[in-house]
Amino acid sequence: MLIVRMIADQSGLETRLEAVMAALDAAGMPVAMAGMLDFCGDVLQLSFPHAELVPVRTILDAHFGACDMLAADHPIEIPRLLISDMDSTMIAQECIDELADYAGIRHEVSAITERAMRGELDFGQALTERVGLLEGLEEDAIAQCLAERIAPVAGARTLVATLKSRGCRAVLVTGGFHHFADAVGEQLGFDRVVGNRLAVAEGRLTGKLVGPISDAATKRATLDEERGQLGEGARVLALGDGANDIPMLQAADYGIAYRAKPKPREAANGRIDSSDISAVLRLFDIPESEWLAR
Numbered sequence: 001m002l003i004v005r006m007i008a009d010q011s012g013l014e015t016r017l018e019a020v021m022a023a024l025d026a027a028g029m030p031v032a033m034a035g036m037l038d039f040c041g042d043v044l045q046l047s048f049p050h051a052e053l054v055p056v057r058t059i060l061d062a063h064f065g066a067c068d069m070l071a072a073d074h075p076i077e078i079p080r081l082l083i084s085d086m087d088s089t090m091i092a093q094e095c096i097d098e099l100a101d102y103a104g105i106r107h108e109v110s111a112i113t114e115r116a117m118r119g120e121l122d123f124g125q126a127l128t129e130r131v132g133l134l135e136g137l138e139e140d141a142i143a144q145c146l147a148e149r150i151a152p153v154a155g156a157r158t159l160v161a162t163l164k165s166r167g168c169r170a171v172l173v174t175g176g177f178h179h180f181a182d183a184v185g186e187q188l189g190f191d192r193v194v195g196n197r198l199a200v201a202e203g204r205l206t207g208k209l210v211g212p213i214s215d216a217a218t219k220r221a222t223l224d225e226e227r228g229q230l231g232e233g234a235r236v237l238a239l240g241d242g243a244n245d246i247p248m249l250q251a252a253d254y255g256i257a258y259r260a261k262p263k264p265r266e267a268a269n270g271r272i273d274s275s276d277i278s279a280v281l282r283l284f285d286i287p288e289s290e291w292l293a294r
């Protein structure tokens with residue numbers, strides 16, 4: 001079974017739907033059922049008895065453009081766990097790049113960040129190198145950076161608050177730093193935060209981390225650990241945008257790539273490129289009248 005939900009442009013929808021169903025039929029992937037969701041009437045759901053996501057997505061993209069979507073091999077239900085990346089997913093910035101600005105080395109650091117997010121560099125090495133460049137920066141610069149630069153993406157508060165109101169636990173996992181993530185997590189209502197710890201001595205960053213690196217494997221392990229506490233059949237939603245989110249996105253029942261780099265976007269079974277992040281709620285058919293903290 002394959003279920004695909006997509007936030008479809010309503011104009012000329014019937015005609016395009018007819019064409020896409022014919023194309024899917026011709027490709028040996030007939031649609032068993034097609035219809036709009038009960039509460040979110042702009043979300044089209046297609047059900048396939050036997051089909052694989054990648055070839056289906058190729059045909060859908062050709063007819064509908066790359067619209068925001070989610071797919072699963074089971075009937076889609078509201079998740080019991082949200083596990084999300086922070087930088088460029090829950091907040092619009094990369095904290096380390098913003099912080100590097102206060103050290104006067106933004107350009108140098110952000111070039112490494114960009115390559116690491118694309119999966120072109122080993123995450124741990126790239127992190128260690130960038131943290132090393134921050135040696136000597138005053139710890140107070142972090143609080144200043146948080147206040148001046150860091151802000152949630154549009155819809156993040158609504159997404160977390162609304163999912164929590166439906167009995168979903170929220171965990172923030174970051175390859176970034178607790179110095180930022182603890183504040184962001186509290187602001188957005190996350191129940192738990194996992195990240196890296198910057199070492200500080202005499203009020204300045206030492207250029208080192210405390211404890212093990214929080215990386216792709218940590219994100220995946222946190223998902224597994226949290227899922228283990230939920231009981232049989234509980235569905236997990238993961239959100240991320242970078243290469244180090246791929247194992248977590250793939251392990252989740254619903255892995256949604258948010259305005260993501262090409263590799264995680266390809267690896268995930270969902271994506272949001274055009275809407276704000278609260279569109280996740282539409283993909284789970286939660287009526288807008290029941291969204292919280294707008």
Ligand SMILES: [Mg+2]
Nearest residue numbers: 085087088242
């Ligand atoms: Mg990120």
